[in-house]
Amino acid sequence: MGDLAIVIPFLPILSAAVIFIFMHSARKAAARISVIITLLTFILALIELTSYALGGFSRVEIIGTLWGSVWLDPLTLIMWSFVCGISLLVHMYSVRYMVEEANYTRFFALLDLMTATILFMVSAADLITLLVAWFLVGVVLYFLLGHDTNRPAAGRYAFWTQITYRAGDVPLWLAAFVLIRSYHSISLPVIFSRLQMYPHLDAFWGLSIPELVGFLLAFAAFARSAQFLLHGWLPYTMDGPTPVSALMHAGIVNAGGFLFNRFFPVFEHASIVLHFVFIVGLITAVVGSAMMLIQNDVKRSLGYSTMGQMGFMVMECGVGAFALAVFHLIAHGFFKASLFLGAGNIIGEAREHDGVPPDSVYTSIVERRPAKPSRLPWLAAAALTIIVPVVVLSVSHLFVSSRLLHEQGVIILLFFGWVTGAQALFATHKMTHTNPWRLMGGILGSFVLVVIGYTLISHYFGHFLYPHGEGYQLYSAASINSVYFDVLVIILALLFVGAWALTFFADSSGWWDRADQGRWRGVYLALYALLSRELYVNDLYARMTQVLLSGARRLNVLLRWC
Template sequence: MYSELAVLLPSLPLFGGGLLLLVDWLRPSGHSRRAYMSLGTTAMAFVLGVWFLVHVVSSGPIFCTLPFHLPGLTDPPRWGIDRLSGVMILLITGVSAVVQTYSLRYLLSEPGYGRFFALIGVETGILLFLVTSQNLLLLFIFWQLMSLGLSLLMSHNRLRTNSVMAAHKTFIIHRIGDAFFLVALLLAERMFHTLDIQRMAALLHDSPTLVSQGSLMGMTLCLFGGCMAKSAQFPLHGWLPDTMETPTPVSALMHAGIVNIGGFLMNRTSLIFAHSPMTMHVVFIAGFLTAIFGSSTMLTQSDVKRKLGFSTMGQMGYMTMECGLGAFSLAVFHLIAHGIFKATLFLESGMGIHIAREDPVLPRGTAIEPLTPEVFRLSRILPAALVTLVLPLVILLGAHQLAGIHLSREEGTVVFLFFSWVTVSQAAISLTRARMFDSFTAAVPWTVLMVLFVFGYIQAAHRFNIFLYPDPAARSLFFASGGVGWVLFTPIVLLITGLIVVGWGVSLLRGVRGEIVLPAWVLSRQEALYLFFLNRGMLEFFVSHRLIEPFDRLTGRLRSLLPGREA
């Protein structure tokens, strides 16, 4: 009974959106009451999602076999809700409902008001079908439909050339990923003779030598190629920052929901990824490069929404790094947290920009002379520096002494600790910039709060790991596959710690003594580096002038060889 009822869940927003699309097509109207068709069904899906998650936790996953065969496959596709799907359903329906509620007034006077809600409803339904598919081909179908829906949402206002261009770019980049995904499907079908994810994992578990490491690596790397495009991993990230051209609610939906789908796919296929350690290392490196590039570029951008776009890219890099280290559940934990806070930021930014446009007093007095040097106060920077530097020590000692976690045996816990440290350091730096740490008096409670937050984070992440992957063998397989061994792991951690310590030292000396302690060759490259990140890594220039233009010239020349027409 549950399996039949469960099919209703993704159908609800799809039905609401589809009905609204039909009604709006027959009788266009900009009345907000119509939007409730989509919003209401999405909210109902959220409530049902809570109910099903409770059921899944207490009684196990709900699976059903669909009553048709997909062409070329012998097994009928399976569909169902497990813990991962349950969590994703809540995230997707939750964010979609919030975004739709926000849009009720935000887009009220816009043309195509009803169509916008209809498209969001349909897109939500597609996403729900995607996260509940247990067959890779079925998942791929919804994966592509999601790109189509996103493109239609982004080009909602067809008269705006910039948003249409952004939609076009997004669609093409996603399609590059889809091409990789398609090759992965072809390879997987050749190797396993099935595309049922659970069966593939079971086959690998029962006989790990069933397929060669090279073939498995090729397949998983192609699968990761698909994730890279959707999750804006370097160099397939170009579409994400351009979302500033689309309506703010679409940006929020994209940054909070759609961009996470790459992380979801890696989690869905984690038991396959875990059998290819080399792929896990490549995933980690790709995530690392993305995190560095995204975060650095974010610092150089002046547009609020573009800044947020690159911040999302950096966070996606972290998420991918977590997958590469075998901390798959942490990636889901991260994407949920990121989804919620990024949706809030985007919706806030939309209102902020709206208010700023109508405020005649802007820019304010403080912004008139941005080059005026501020008076340096040690009390402003020291607490944040102490938090960043001392906290790892507190964490290590606390974990070892109080929580009884033996770090030498628990590589996964070290990964959790490392990411909690990074998160808290980011928070500390942001708070410093926002002048929350202006005095030692204010800094002390903040520091205490952060220490508590770190332990809360570790506990929550640890419990979430057990919740999502209850099988201890699977958890240890992930960390064993993603681990690089203590010989390599220790120098990496030491190197990063050293870099942070040196970074703080340089900032401190510069602030206290007013002198620049960096060597001349570093300073000479500072400007070039700044321009590099300001121009988003010159990647668009490279693609446009070094790939597309020569390709167009080549096709023109080839065409001129044919009779009957000059190039």
């Protein structure tokens, strides 16, 4: 099957070349060829994945003489199928969605080029191929986002994306050269095997080679996956065509999670980097989710939702759950693509039918209207909220593998699952319903199903991706001193339990409203203003750019433009 595999990333290039050169004005035919070839690529990727699952083995296929190779391992094959699947959806959607746009054929050619570039990026078996593909993703994306050249805003935001991506290219280049210098090869499998033999080579500033490289790779991943301070471009990519937004948010932005997985042997020896990655991911998840909540634009809200999800994905890598991050990026990719592709219909529907019917979830959660009194008793609801997720999550993990419950990374993720599940139950408790026990029962049933499904799938998926137990080594690398960890978990758990119990009690008795009397309103407003200005991050960058440009112009005048 080796020859067949090499053909896969070249097929979209062929399609792009044919459309660019021969089909400039044949709109329908160009779209048809593009869709058919993407479908073919998807089918071939699935065949490769299936043949591997049925007893295949990892191998490297060489394309060029000095560089150019693809690594056909589980990560590549999964990513190929995922990328081709998302790309096919976007292609099919674009056939009608973009039909009235200028440069229709160029759009499809660029989509094909982007698909090919990502396929090479995720399968690169040497550092040069990886650098070339990683770099080109930013370039092709620039032209896709700036498809409508009549709109200066499209150009501006495409430029923001391009420069952030370039900022992320820089640490990847440095990481690549540190690896080449240290392990005397450009081949990733060779580098990784030598790294396992000599993992503690010294680099600079007291860091070992894996730690230095790990930090550099993490920065490269942060730029691609819109982590905090490098996130400003992501919500503004909505100014590109909707299919590009879908491709962007469902596929391209996940490159950070892919990079962590591709270089997992580096992170096995870089615990300090994983701790740093966890903190950055956590901050991003919190900031992204907070900003999502205050948006009044559906697409911008989806953009910040992506930022929050990317934060969570990076955080998963930070706790050592690398395989879970891949599973997360695939699940997120599909649901975010469907949300983006459906957003236009929702907006159109809202414009046509102005009278939005009252929605109980919306009124109770978003508008914060006082709910009707038909609720569970607060103590029963609080007990259900706090205890049920702990039991469900723990039992499901215990069922899959008891060893998992000894890993700190799993405990942290369970903790997040517990907080999220409890919050969902808490929101349910606030909803109005004629039969609150039935409502709570329905939500609990769904929760149990989702958790068991997620646990089983992620476990078997992890085993497929890392069949030799590498996942446990990564969990181990991400661990901290067990005493500190236990104390931290207990304090956090007590804080959360106390806060929920208090919230249930205050909400049920109306105690908070009587005690507050509008004194916190100023704080809420200040926080809202800060978040609505996106924490002034983009303003800061804009000011920096102005200062730099002004300096460049003065220098040019001083040197008489020579």
